[in-house]
Amino acid sequence: MKIGTFEVWPPVVLAPMAGITNRGFRTLCREQGGGVFVSEMITSRALVERNPPTFQMIAFGDGETPRSIQLYGVDPAVIGRAARMIAEEDLADHIDLNFGCPVPKVTRRGGGAALPYKRNLLRAILAEAVGNAGSLPVTMKMRKGIDDDHLTYLEAGRIAVEEGVAAVALHARTAKQHYGGTADWNAIRRLKQAVPEIPVLGNGDIWSADDALRMVAETGCDGVVVGRGCLGRPWLFRDLDRAFEGSAERTRPVLGEVGAMMLRHAELLCEVIGSESHGLADFRKHVGWYLKGFPAGAESRRALTSVATLAEFAARIAELDPHQPWPDGVDGPRGKSGERAKVLLPHGWLDDPEEMAVPGAGAEDPTSGG
Template identity: 75%
Template sequence: MKIGAFEVWPPVVLAPMAGVTNAPFRTLCREQGGGLYVSEMITTRALVERNAKTLAMIRFEPGERPRSVQLYGVDPTVVGRAVAMVAEEGLADHVDLNFGCPVPKVTRRGGGSALPYKRDLLRRILRAAVAASGTLPVTIKMRKGIDDDHLTYLDAGRIAAEEGVSAVALHARTAVQHYGGTADWDAIARLKDAVPQIPVLGNGDIWSADDAVRMMRRTGCDGVVVGRGCLGRPWLFRDLDDAFHGRSERARPTLGEVAATMRRHAELLVECFGSETHGVLDFRKHVGWYLKGFTVGADARRALATAPSLDVLREHLATLPADQPWPGEAADGPRGKSTPRDRVHLPDGWLDDPCDGTVSPEAELETSGG
């Protein structure tokens, strides 16, 4: 799979996930296999205003190539300035634009998965981004639409291709589905048929390497985007590497091997943030994902998820039964929250006119991270 000048093999992309796909997690995943590993969501307004927290989030390891950053924005002018900043200051090698985030604080401002409904605004954003990108490839990630009555992905894909976007990724759910229900892989096939001139990547319900291979065979897509399936399971990228090279081996780590990865993950976070307290606190969200399916009592899980320091965390990890085997199906399947929403929070009157490209002054978020 080719994105701009970059050959991506295997054709696998780590989905940007707020609070997850920082440099430490990307390091753990990249060590397992090839692909493209994308940063957390960076807000364009915060970037152009040189917000200190946002600038710290654009952190890549020395050997991390290509460096991929995901930007979120609603104002074409601000998005253009942010992309120009990335290109001119060498902050990254590839820019992905977020049109898929379904969280209320984003959609109620008309951003994320709400934005492609405004076709003209989408086109202006993409045109500004591509014009400002220089030699950097620009890609987009989107959803099917707001809900089944307001599907936008085919129009959005065509607009992206017309405006010079290098690839499009489709999370085959609507915004109202959030992460619930089943991803509509047939929609990925329809998008590929609609925009055969650029790579189309599929996203949704890839819990194993075999799922990724099955998606590509069924839909004809050029690559896959892996999100929740790798939570607490960075070795999924080893499986994907093996699968796309025709190898049948699959990672089945023991609990001791998982504990070693957990310990290293926490240590990398502490190093990244320059604060043991910050790093250990940030690691807590990962504990349940790593232990999914293993026989670990509630007290032990609680102790790991509330450890106040690296030393205490290491002590608790050392008490886990290291020889407990990989639990198989109990560790596979959905990870993270999967409940659909009753509705999508949108700006007043958002659905009245899909051609209205007015941008509210309050549309741009001030902080990064989703």
């Protein structure tokens, strides 16, 4: 798969996930397999205002290539300035635009998955991003739409082609679905048929490498985007490497191997954050994902989430049964799930899809990672 000027093999992208895809986690996943590994979401306003925490979030590791930033924004002019800044200051090799975030604090301000409903605003943002990015490829990630009555993905895909976007990724759920229900892979197939000129990547319900192969076979998409499927399973990228090379070999680690991966992940977080106590605190949310399906009791889990030093963490890992086999039937949903009763939107947002007005104050917080 080719995105702009660079080849991507295997055709796999790590989805940006707030609080997850920092440099430490990206390094861990890169150690397992290949692809494109995207930063946490960065707000365009925070970037152009040179917000210090935002610049910490876009620090890339040695040898991390292509360096990929996901950019969020609602104002074409600010997006354009951010794209120019990334290109001129060599901050990244690839810009991905977020039009898929379903969280209420984003959609109620007209951003994320809500924005493609305003087709002219979408077009203006894409034009500014592509026009200011120089030689850097610009891609976009989106959802099917706001809900089943307000689907936007096919028209948004055509606008993306017309404005020079290098590839589009579709999370095959609506914003209303959030992370619940089943992803509509038929929508990925329809999008690929609608925009044959550029690569289309599919996202949603890829819990194993075999799911990825099945998605490509069923939809004709050019590649896959992996999000929640790699939570507590960074070796999924090793399996994806093998799968796209035609190998049937899959990773089924015993608990001792999982523990070693947990320790490596914790070490990387401590290094990136610069503090063992803060790095281990950040790791707490990963413990349940790594141990899903294993008969590790509540006491073991509590012990792993209450340590303050890497030495203590390693000692608690050593107490796990290293020979415990990989549990059957544990590939499946992890992380957020559940459908929303409704999507929060700005007042009157659905009245006129042609309206060009930029969402008002507060639509872009001066911080990133949301």
